[in-house]
Amino acid sequence: MPLPPTFEVRLTEKRQLSPAVRELTFERQDGAPFAFEAGQWISLILPREDGEIRRSYSIASPPTTTSSFQLAITHVQGGPGSTYLHDLTPGSTLRAVGPQGFFTRPLDKTGPSLFVATGTGVTPLRSMMHAAKAAGHTLPMWLVFGVRHEDDILYRDEFEALAREHTNIRFEPTLSRGSEMWGGRRGYVQTHIPELWSELAGLGLGVPHTYICGLKRMVSTVRDLLRKELNATREQVHSERYD
Ligand SMILES: Cc1cc2nc3c(=O)[nH]c(=O)nc-3n(C[C@H](O)[C@H](O)[C@H](O)COP(=O)(O)OP(=O)(O)OC[C@H]3O[C@@H](n4cnc5c(N)ncnc54)[C@H](O)[C@@H]3O)c2cc1C
Structure with a gap:
């Protein structure tokens, strides 16, 4: 199976959804449409002083023909990935890998x-x-x-x-x-x-x-x-x- 593509994303908006959860809206830096299936996730590559870490997040928005997508991230106390993302300021860029995952719901194969x-x-x-x-x-x-x-x-x-x-x-x-x-x-x-x-x-x-x-x-x-x-x-x- 081919490796999912890596691309650069820019944080465009941040919204508090609950006391512990922030929604982050990203768009691809190159402006290309971001194609995925509902239910899939992406990995974000987060730079740290002691080396980068990767964390996965489900895509919270539905597929569109645009370059933008949303994630919703729970702040885990002491968790390096979620803390980094909660602190990220709009305009910042990151590398992302994806989409990935098989937790999808093909409409011709599902039921109620x-x-x-x-x-x-x-x-x-x-x-x-x-x-x-x-x-x-x-x-x-x-x-x-x-x-x-x-x-x-x-x-x-x-x-x-x-x-x-x-x-x-x-x-x-x-x-x-x-x-x-x-x-x-x-x-x-x-x-x-x-x-x-x-x-x-x-x-x-x-x-x-x-x-x-x-x-x-x-x-x-x-x-x-x-x-x-x-x-x-x-x-x-x-x-x-x-x-
Ligand atoms: C396929 C996939 C999709 C994911 N999608 C999301 C998502 O959409 N939103 C999201 O917030 N997280 C999601 N996660 C979890 C995410 O990848 C990180 O594990 C999470 O952000 C914690 O990372 P950390 O570095 O802050 O803490 P770490 O130190 O890596 O983790 C500390 C502990 O936090 C707990 N934890 C992990 N995720 C959560 C959570 N969401 N709520 C409460 N406790 C948690 C785990 O038990 C873990 O042991 C997903 C994970 C996978 C594998």
Whole structure:
């Protein structure tokens, strides 16, 4: 398989999405379109005094014909890569490698979909949702999104608007440490999977698929639940791990 291309990118915009997460918008320095499939990631090469390091990030925006794309980065306390990127100033340039990865959702091979994410694991699913919408794909896409507190819900307004405007889209945030004021779902994502998976399968709209993204512990728990208890096949379960 050929190596993915290396190219230079420039940071054009920075936006705080939650207390710990910043969205960074980059564009290719050469102005060429950046082609990728929704769900893929890129590596950024970060210069440091003791040598460069590479860190991977899912592309949060959907494919377009432009040179620009977005990433959403959680600040990990003491983490060199995420700290470097949170401190990066607009106008700075970096080398990038990509796109890479097979966590994609070809629209001719998928079915009604349950998207399961925690934290910035929601970004490839955001890209998939917008890509499906742009292609006029109307099979159900239900997103179960787990975070601790209400202000950690990334892209909340956007997901709520998508769910309001499209009957095939459902947005189900769940909080593990929600305040008393929170009227939505509570607990870890896995608490809600059996109910939503059965409902999706019962719609009679085809074989359901699930797309899971986040840290290893959550991804393994949800995969095991689907495969061992809910009888999902290997082909129905797609996942990406960040650690
Ligand atoms: C395919 C892929 C896609 C990824 N996409 C994203 C993304 O879109 N956004 C993003 O923020 N990170 C993403 N990551 C994680 C990212 O590559 C780095 O691991 C992360 O930024 C931490 O790097 P660091 O140098 O700051 O800390 P390190 O010292 O390298 O890592 C410290 C610890 O941080 C934990 N960690 C890693 N990622 C996260 C996270 N997102 N949230 C909480 N804890 C984490 C891990 O358990 C790790 O052990 C992705 C990783 C992979 C493999």
